[in-house]
Amino acid sequence: MMVVEVKNLSKRIGDKQILSDVSFTVQKGEILALVGPNGAGKTTTLKCIINAASRDTGEVLIFGKPFEPSLKKNIAFVSEHRKVFSRLALGDYYKMYQALYPNWDDLFFKNFLSRYGFSTNQELSKFSMGQRTLILVILALATNAELVLLDEPTQNLDPTVRFELIQLIKQYVQEKNIAVIVSSHEIFELEEYATNIAIIKNGRILYCDSIDDAKQKHRIVSSMANLKDAEVIGLLDGEVLVRTEKDMGEYPRLNQIIIGYLRGKEGMQEIKSGYCQITDLNSI
Numbered sequence: 001m002m003v004v005e006v007k008n009l010s011k012r013i014g015d016k017q018i019l020s021d022v023s024f025t026v027q028k029g030e031i032l033a034l035v036g037p038n039g040a041g042k043t044t045t046l047k048c049i050i051n052a053a054s055r056d057t058g059e060v061l062i063f064g065k066p067f068e069p070s071l072k073k074n075i076a077f078v079s080e081h082r083k084v085f086s087r088l089a090l091g092d093y094y095k096m097y098q099a100l101y102p103n104w105d106d107l108f109f110k111n112f113l114s115r116y117g118f119s120t121n122q123e124l125s126k127f128s129m130g131q132r133t134l135i136l137v138i139l140a141l142a143t144n145a146e147l148v149l150l151d152e153p154t155q156n157l158d159p160t161v162r163f164e165l166i167q168l169i170k171q172y173v174q175e176k177n178i179a180v181i182v183s184s185h186e187i188f189e190l191e192e193y194a195t196n197i198a199i200i201k202n203g204r205i206l207y208c209d210s211i212d213d214a215k216q217k218h219r220i221v222s223s224m225a226n227l228k229d230a231e232v233i234g235l236l237d238g239e240v241l242v243r244t245e246k247d248m249g250e251y252p253r254l255n256q257i258i259i260g261y262l263r264g265k266e267g268m269q270e271i272k273s274g275y276c277q278i279t280d281l282n283s284i
């Protein structure tokens with residue numbers, strides 16, 4: 001079932017085009033990773049989905065409908081800046097979320113509290129940035145909302161907590177059959193939990209697909225390979241990411257697909273007669 005449909009979203013601020021014709025969909029059971037460099041438009045896209053930022057053109061449908069306030073109880077969002085109300089304790093947040101979200105999963109949240117031993121009397125603003133990130137992501141999952149948006153959910157987390165959180169997100173999506181959109185720079189860890197990928201650069205989606213299909217459709221080949229039946233996507237160190245239906249080269253890992261699209265063909269002198277030549281890989 002379709003949870004989010006983003007159709008041809010464009011947005012300009014002043015004379016800067018922030019988003020250009022952004023389109024993708026997210027279904028139940030999917031974890032879509034929105035990846036791209038700083039300033040690519042990831043946070044703006046998330047904000048447009050939850051109606052926290054305006055758009056110039058395009059459409060966003062959530063559960064098949066344009067945004068309306070009643071949808072809020074079915075959407076949870078963890079923002080990039082982890083802003084929290086000063087003076088509100090973790091216990092206050094717990095009560096607030098419980099009241100706002102009718103499907104609140106109390107057992108899940110209580111298990112989390114006992115697992116980490118966090119005091120509900122401590123002000124949320126007094127937790128470390130990593131602890132605050134963890135708490136806000138767990139609060140978002142405990143809402144049982146059918147759409148969860150997480151901006152950089154593993155930022156500032158130590159490796160153990162990061163691993164546990166990734167497992168929790170994965171397990172939670174599978175068990176509850178919800179949809180998650182994650183904005184992330186952590187391209188090496190995405191393979192562990194994302195099911196779909198949307199690569200964004202300069203406000204444009206360069207590629208969007210399920211990760212399994214993306215791997216099927218691309219190959220890593222030598223820079224001197226015959227590329228007659230392949231579309232060159234981008235350069236990796238000494239190798240090339242290509243899109244092809246031919247069984248050539250090796251299947252890529254997700255991070256190679258992402259880097260290939262983000263780097264593009266820059267540094268490639270020319271592609272002629274089916275062969276590509278690399279000029280200076282160190283310049284990429």
Ligand SMILES: Nc1ncnc2c1ncn2[C@@H]1O[C@H](COP(=O)(O)OP(=O)(O)OP(=O)(O)O)[C@@H](O)[C@H]1O
Binds near residue numbers: 040
């Ligand atoms: N309110 C604003 N006024 C002016 N420019 C803005 C505003 N909000 C965002 N931008 C610009 O829009 C672009 C996209 O920003 P956005 O925060 O969506 O990127 P991002 O991909 O989330 O980046 P990061 O990975 O650094 O968090 C940036 O160039 C940013 O400077």
